[in-house]
Amino acid sequence: MASTMPVWTSASPRAALLVALLCLAAVGISPPAAGFSVASLEQRFANGLLVVDGRIDYSLTATATEALESGVDLVISQRLSLDRPRWWWRDVEVVGQERRYRLAYHAMSRRYVLNRLASGESRSYRSLDALLTRLGTIEAWPVIGRDRLDDQQTYRLRFETELDVDALPRLLRTVAWASADWQLRSEPQTLEVRP
Amino acid sequence: MSGLPRQAIVRILLSVLLILSLYLLSAATENSSRFGRLYLWLLLINGVVLVVLSGLIINNLQRLVRSLRARETGSRLTLRLMALFVVLAVLPGLVVYGFSMQFLQRGVDSWFDVRVENALEDALALSQASLDQRMRDMQQRLEEAARDLADVSQEMAPITLGDLRARTGASELTLIGENGRIIAASSMDTDSILPNRPEESILLQLRQGRPYVGLDPIENAGLHIRALVRAPGPDGPGNTRILQGLFQVSPRINDLADEVETAFSEYRELAYLRGPLKDSFILTLSLVLLVSLLFAVWSAFYLARRLVAPVSRLAEGTRAMAAGEYGTQLPPAGNDELGFLVRSFNDMSRRVADVRDAARQSQTLVESQRAYLETVLGRLSSGVLALGPDGTLRTYNQAAVDILSVPLHEGTGQPLSALVQRFPDFSPFVEQIDAHQHEAEGEWRAELSLDTREGRRSLICSGALLPGEGEGGGEVIVFDDVTTLIQAQRDAAWGEVARRLAHEIRNPLTPIQLSAERLQHKVGNRLSGDEAALLQRATETIIHQVEAMKEMVQAFSEYARPPVLQLQRVDFNALVQEVVELYRGQAAQASIRTDLDDQLPWLEADPGRLRQLLNNLIRNALEADAGGACEIVVSTRRRSGRHAGGVELDIEDNGPGFADAMLDQLFEPYVSTKPRGSGLGLAIVKKIVEEHNGSISARNVEGGARLSVRLPTGENGQ
Incomplete structure (x- = not known):
């Protein structure tokens, strides 16, 4: 930026201003480094299946926790995909799976409820930490049958998780889009898979 | 003008776009499910517009400040108009903004009532209290069951648990070992194979000796009471097992509790969302207001400049006119009063330029006429003098200079009498004019003789008053040299x-x-x-x-007798020398001095006749009654000026000079003042001079008389 600035100013101060503004805006809405992070991610083959184990540190911001305790449901998605890299074109996505969980606070029982949206499976926890720990534990997530993988090929496993802002109540959504407190997502984690 | 200027169209388009984006922004605020992520982009775009507008305004301000510093025309008026527009736009905007903010805050807050909130919280607390009693009952029942289990071995546990479940009315009973492993379980729901495991923290609490009882919302199964108690095994109190029981809440209570929970939760959510709601409304409102205001301010610059432009152009045009740039035309400025003013200015400027051109044309005409007149006057053989009303010399022609032999250019703008002081010979002419001037008659004619450097001249003068008053008046004097005519x-x-x-x-x-x-x-x-x-x-x-x-x-x-000249090239100096030598020996009492010009050109003349001329002249000089020693100076010189190329011979004596009355007739036969002589001497001299196309003149000088003979050279003087 610093090296390009003089060029911009000599060319057109207004253009430079615009660029600086866009940069500022980009910085303003970029997610914070902390929040969700993938602590470990491992792949193994078990019973002819490629399965993934992992541990994710979920840590909600104070804003998100307050919203949760005020009755706002949060949705966290975990997305796992297996890609076949191609040097000459975009990678091929062999498998793409997503797990979505709804986090809610049950005021009557004073418990936190974790609900897996696809299966409707639900568990309640006495503390948010317990819930997040459970959420952050991935045990044997089946990805694909080994027979469907090419032995000669190297695959790339990719995992990311984020708070789904679009699933927030509409009033909160507008604020959430502009607020860093709501931009909770992990850096994408990748693993090389050789069958 | 063909409609609006391009800049105005661009601004109108921009403002329409801006209004559209602001509308979308507010629509997105109202209904984010439809516009979703668009809101963020709209926010960003409007933010960018905001910054761009600010930049434009700062740029405009800088320009204004610069033009104010440079004292450019119209800059102060622009500033005042600007300030006016800004105040008109910004103040009402800010007032509306302030009120809107207040209404927004109060309006949103008024939806929420403290009493409602308290009531809901009380309802929740009531529900919890009513369930608390039931929870304690369940815990008691479970503790009793645990005591019954004390003697039951692991193998027998599933059967005993089934009996106990039926007795206690639990929906599920689970016996958990020391290590957290499930020893046995009995469930009312036969579909689910896996018993509902308690979480680790509860097990930890049990191991520390404290029982647990709590509510647990189980999906699709409604609210349950989960209770965990220690259940000592047959192996003694060291090996402690844990009994967990899940009890269904009665459907009636379950429904009520669910409703209270839902209402409370929704109210809490709404109350929580009040902040973001206000924030997004305030953000949208502020952005809309700020963008509108900045757009208004930016447009105010444009409008002020547009309004002031004709005025400053007028000011500059007036300044240019004052500086003499007539004919300055300003671009048209619409059909309003300013446009009318500009058109009037253009008309005026054009007319002034026309008048100036006409004046210039007539001046050129006058000058060409004047040049024409001067040429005519210059070619006249008569001398012409024009005098101003106060008697000063204004105009003259070359002939006047030649006739009067006075450098008239030295006296331009002065009375003629000023020249008289330096050229006394000139005085009779001036006196004549003065005399007639004082008589103030219209036209006059007079003859007079003037003793000029070139000899005595007879002039006929006539004068007339010039028409016109003041500067235009004066007198014109025309005079002719009639000396040769009379002669x-x-x-x-x-x-x-x-x-x-x-x-x-x-x-x-x-x-x-x-x-x-x-x-x-x-x-x-x-x-x-x-x-x-x-x-x-x-x-x-x-x-x-x-x-x-x-x-x-x-x-x-x-x-x-008509002359019969035998012309040949003559060295005049030698001839003069030769003749003078003759007299030097002869006239002992006279001294003849010669002053001859070395650069004298050759003459094409008859040497015999010239010798006769010299003889007559020297004799005439010798005969002058000097009353003492006679001194004669004979000088020759090359002539300069008007007669350049000729030869002039002067013979001066120290006699009494010529009688004034005689001067006019000196060269006529039988005119002599001398006791001796034929009376033809000077007449013959004159005749010889005229035969050679020369001229002769006589005048009295200080201490004697001088005769001057001027002879032209031959072909080219050499």
């Missing part, structure tokens, strides 16, 4: 007289002489003594006198 008339008359005289007198002279000689011859011998002597004397007298008369007549006839 020619006289010469012609004298020529005729001489010819006749010669003819009439010479004829009888020979018979008279012959008769006298015959008388002497015939009678003289017969007489004697005194008579003979008398006769002798008488006849001799007759013969001598006749001889003299013959000579006189001869001289006359020579005077009248």
Whole structure:
């Protein structure tokens, strides 16, 4: 930026201003480094299946926790995909799976409820930490049958998780889009898979 | 003008776009499910617009400040208009904004009531309290069941658990070992194979000896009471097992609790969302207001400049007019009063330029007429002088300078009398003019003689008043040099007289002489003594006198005879030297000094006639009655100026000079003041000079008289 600035100013101060503004805006809405992070991610083959184990540190911001305790449901998605890299074109996505969980606070029982949206499976926890720990534990997530993988090929496993802002109540959504407190997502984690 | 200027169209388009984006922004605020992520982009775009507008405004402000510093025309008016527009736009906007904010805050807050909130919380607390009692009952039942399990071994546990479940009315009973492993479980719901495991923290609490009872919302199964108690095994209190029981809440209570929970949860959520709601409304409102205001301010710059432009152009045009740039045309400025003003200015400017052009044209005309007149005057042989009303010299022509022999250019703008002081010869002319001027008559004519450096001249002057008052008035004097005319008339008359005289007198002279000689011859011998002597004397007298008369007549006839010149190249200085030498020896009492110009050109002349001329002139000078030692200066010089190329011969004596009355007739025959001489000397001199196309003049100088002979050179003077 610093090296390009003089060029911009000599060319057109207004253009430079615009660029600086866009940069500022980009910085303003970029997610914070902390929040969700993938602590470990491992792949193994078990019973002819490629399965993934992992541990994710979920840590909600104070804003998100307050919203949760005020009755706002949060949705966290975990997305796992297996890609076949191609040097000459975009990678091929062999498998793409997503797990979505709804986090809610049950005021009557004073418990936190974790609900897996696809299966409707639900568990309640006495503390948010317990819930997040459970959420952050991935045990044997089946990805694909080994027979469907090419032995000669190297695959790339990719995992990311984020708070789904679009699933927030509409009033909160507008604020959430502009607020860093709501931009909770992990850096994408990748693993090389050789069958 | 063809409609609106392009900039205005661009601004209108921009404002429409802006309004559209602001509308979308507010729509997104209202209904984010439809616009979703668009809201963020709209926010960003509007933010960018905000910054761009701010930049434009700052740029405009800088321009304004710069033009104010440079004191450009119209900058102060622009500032005032700007300030006016900004105040008009910003103040009401801010007032509306303030009120809107207040309404927004109060309006949103008024939806929420503290009493409602308290009531809901109380309802929740009531529900919890009513369930608390039931929870304690369940815990008691479970503790009793645990005591029944004390003697039951692991193998027997599933059967006992089934009985106990039926007895206690639990929906599920689970026996958990020390290590957290499930020993046995009995469930009312036969579909689910896996028992509902408690979480680790509860197990930890149990191991520490504290029982647990709590509510647990189980999906699709409603609210349950989960209770965990220690259940000592048959192996003794060291090996402690844990009994967990899940009890269904009665459907009625379950429904009620669910409703309370839902209402409470929704109210809490709404209350929580109040903040974001206000924030997004405030953000949208502020953005809309800020963008609108900045757009208004930016447009105010444009409008102010647009309004001021014709005015500042007018000011500049006026300044240009004041500086003499007539004909300045300003671009048209619409159909309003300003446009009318600009059109009027353009008309005025054009007319002024037309008038100036006409004035310039007439000035050129006057100057060309003046040049024409000057050319005409310059070609006139008559001298012309124009005097101003106060008698100062205004205009003259070359002929006037030649005739008067006075450098008139030195006296331009001054009265003629100023020239008289330096050129005294000029005074008779001036006196004549003054005399007539003082008489203040219309036209006058006069003759006068003027003793100029070039010789005595006869002038005929006429004067007339010029028309016009003040600067335009004055007098014009026209005069002619008639010296040569008068001279020619006289010469012609004298020529005729001489010819006749010669003819009439010479004829009888020979018979008279012959008769006298015959008388002497015939009678003289017969007489004697005194008579003979008398006769002798008488006849001799007759013969001598006749001889003299013959000579006189001869001289006359020579005077009248047409010239027969034998022209050849003559070194005039040598000729002068030669003649002067003759007189040096002869006239002992006279001293003749020569002052000859070395650069004298050769003359194409008759040397015999020139010698005669010199003789006559020197003799004339010698004959001047000096009353003492006669001093003669003979000088030659090459002529300069108007007569450049000619030769001038001056002979000055120290005699008494010519009588004033004689000056006009000096060169006529038989005009002499001298006791001796034929009276033809100067007449012959003049004749010889005229034969050589020269001129002669005489004037009195200090301590004597001077005769000046001017002879032209031959072909080219060399």
